[in-house]
Each structure stands twice: as C-alpha cells, then as structure tokens.
Amino acid sequence: MDSHSTPKTPVTLLGLGDMGTALARAWLAAGHPLTVWNRTPEKARPLVGEGARAAATPSEAVASAAGPVVVCLLDDASVGETLSGTELHGRDVVNLTTNTPDQAERRARWARERGARFLDGGIMAIPPMIGRPDTGxxxxxxxxxxxxxxxxxxLTVPAGVKFVGEEPGHAALYDVALLSAMTGMFAGITHAFALMGPEKDIDRARFATLLTEWLGGMAGAAHGIAAQLESGDYTEGVGSNLAMMAAANETLLATAQGRSVDPRLLTPFMELMRHRVDQGHGDEGLAGTIGLLRAE
Incomplete structure (x- = not known):
C-alpha cells in the first residue's frame, strides 16, 4: 500500500460455511484486513494461509473488531448462541444469516439492548457469485x-447492495418475497417440462430457450399489479381479466390430464382465481387475488 492509498476497513467474520468462506475470500482479495472465527477451526486454516487472522473464540473475534462484525451462520438460533457472552457494546453487527422478518426484528432489539448497532442482510446470490460483480x-x-x-x-465488496429501509426485518422480507416468487416460477417450469414428456423428438434445449423468453416477457406484469395495488383499482390496465384466465385454466387442466401430468403445482393458484371470479370480480386482474392470501 502506498502513502496515497486509503486504508481498507477491517472486517470480522463469524461463520465459514460455503457462503462465509466466499465472503471471506472476497474481502481478502480486495485487501481488507480480515479476522475469522468458525466453530470448526480447521475451516479457517486455508484463509489464514491467504492472509486472514483466526480468532479462537467469538468473544476474542468481537473484542478485537475494528470494523463491522459480520455474522453468517446456519440460522438465528446459531447467531444467539455464538454471540452469547460476547461484549457487543459499541460494536457494529451485520447479520447475513438467513432468517425471517420477525427473527430479524427480534435480533435487532436483542443487539440494541446490548449496546450494539445492527444491520440485517438478505443475500440474493449463491457462493460462486460472491466477489464477481458480473454475476448480478x-x-x-x-x-x-x-x-x-x-x-x-x-459491504459492496462481496456483492452489490440494496438498502431497503430502516425496519430491520425488511431485508429478510424482500429476500423471502423474491425467493417465494422464484419458487412459484420453478413450479411452473417443472410443470411445463412434465407436459413435454419423454418424447425423443422434442428438443428440450430449444424449449428451454422459448420458456425463458416467455417467462421474461410475462414478468413485466408485476409492474401492472403494483400499479393496481397502489391505486386500489384492480381493473386498471387489465388485458386478460380473471374471468378469461379462469376459463383458460380449464384447457391447461385438460391438457395435463391428457398428458398424464399431475396438476398439483398449478391448481392452488387456479382455485384462487376461480374463487375471486365467483365473488363477482371477473373483470379484475391478478391483484385482486392477493387479498385472498392475507389473513387480515
């Protein structure tokens, strides 16, 4: 480092699973002084060889922290167990452990009661994407x-950052909401490939291209739903209304039956649409079904 270089922020990292190790290597590669701790000390040894310092206990790691204390563990219970007995007063705790919004809110209160500042994070990436800005x-x-x-x-070194609010649980909420949407998409992809069947004359690679193009085009519907939810007018800008979609669902179900494909991945959503139509809202778009999912 020359005399004109800005010193890099020291980082303390608790947890060296696949994601923790990827985070550690990203910070080391960027020149950040790094202290690591892991329940199984052997996992820290390769990182020590790459320039990290290993702490023997979480208390030692936190006590020596001169920057953020990043926690990347199995679950919220592991966070409480690991930080129990550590002196957190005046520390900056950044929790990158996967949790629920409620767990994040409780953990934030827990940290504040101990005099720590708290930031919660939801990682929208898998370990091979960490430290590689090109992956998105x-x-x-x-x-x-x-x-x-x-x-x-x-914080920007391992991956891009998106601050989504001062409520501690919002990062987990955004994280889970996007993962839930992804799960629904995967359900549709699974059903689509099941329909294509085992026929040898079907080019599945070509079908996959068509499928990704189609899903990419349809994903823009989220903007219309958001606008309807904001305005409260669920008929605003509707192209295909619920009555039309519910009627078309019968063709989807008949095709699945004819191809000996179980429709269980689709039927819950179809039933939701039909229920909304039966309530007299067939002229709406999908925004009207959202209230049926909320127990308020």
Whole structure:
C-alpha cells in the first residue's frame, strides 16, 4: 500500500460455511484486513494461509473488531448462541444469516439492548457469485442506515447492495418475497417440462430457450399489479381479466390430464382465481387475488 492509498476497513467474520468462506475470500482479495472465527477451526486454516487472522473464540473475534462484525451462520438460533457472552457494546453487527422478518426484528432489539448497532442482510446470490460483480448478485440491507453508509464500501465488496429501509426485518422480507416468487416460477417450469414428456423428438434445449423468453416477457406484469395495488383499482390496465384466465385454466387442466401430468403445482393458484371470479370480480386482474392470501 502506498502513502496515497486509503486504508481498507477491517472486517470480522463469524461463520465459514460455503457462503462465509466466499465472503471471506472476497474481502481478502480486495485487501481488507480480515479476522475469522468458525466453530470448526480447521475451516479457517486455508484463509489464514491467504492472509486472514483466526480468532479462537467469538468473544476474542468481537473484542478485537475494528470494523463491522459480520455474522453468517446456519440460522438465528446459531447467531444467539455464538454471540452469547460476547461484549457487543459499541460494536457494529451485520447479520447475513438467513432468517425471517420477525427473527430479524427480534435480533435487532436483542443487539440494541446490548449496546450494539445492527444491520440485517438478505443475500440474493449463491457462493460462486460472491466477489464477481458480473454475476448480478446483491445483498438487501435494512436497519441502521447510518451504519450501512459507514460500511458501504466494505459491504459492496462481496456483492452489490440494496438498502431497503430502516425496519430491520425488511431485508429478510424482500429476500423471502423474491425467493417465494422464484419458487412459484420453478413450479411452473417443472410443470411445463412434465407436459413435454419423454418424447425423443422434442428438443428440450430449444424449449428451454422459448420458456425463458416467455417467462421474461410475462414478468413485466408485476409492474401492472403494483400499479393496481397502489391505486386500489384492480381493473386498471387489465388485458386478460380473471374471468378469461379462469376459463383458460380449464384447457391447461385438460391438457395435463391428457398428458398424464399431475396438476398439483398449478391448481392452488387456479382455485384462487376461480374463487375471486365467483365473488363477482371477473373483470379484475391478478391483484385482486392477493387479498385472498392475507389473513387480515
């Protein structure tokens, strides 16, 4: 480092699973001083060889932290167990452990009660995407905005960042919402390939291209749903209304039956649409079905 270089923020990382190890290597590659701890010390040894310092205990790691204490563990219970007994007063805790919005809110209160500043994160990437900006991976952050800005440079090293609000649970909420949408998409992809069947004269690679193009085009419907939810007018800008979609669903079901494909991945959503139509809202778009899912 020359005299004109800006010193890199030291990072303390608790947890060296696949994701934790990927985070560690990204920070090391970017020149950040790194202290690591893992329940199984052997996992830290390769990183020590790459320039990290290994702490023997979480308390030692936290006590020596001169920057953010990043936690990337199995679950929320592991976070509580690992940080129990550590002196958190005045520390900056960044929790990248997968959790629920409620768990994030409780963990934020838990941290504040111990005098720590808290930021929660939801990682929208898999380990091979970490440290590679070209992959498009990013992390949602929520909680202490000043803390986020203070450590933005270090937090941006492993992946892009998106701050989504000062409510600590919002990062987990955005994370789970996107993963839930992905799960529904995968259900549709699974059903589509099942319909294509085992026939040898079907080019599945070509079908996959058609499928991804079609899903990409249809994904834009999310903007229309968002506009309807904001305005409260669920008929606004509707192209295919619920009555039309519910009627078309019969063709989808008949085709599945004719191809000996179980429709269980589709029928819950179809039943939701039919219920909304039966309530007299056949002229609406899909936004009207959302209220049927909420127990309020």
């Amino acid at each position: 991976g990013y992390v949602f952050y929520s909680g202490d905005h000043e803390l986020f800005e203070r450590h933005r440079e270090a």
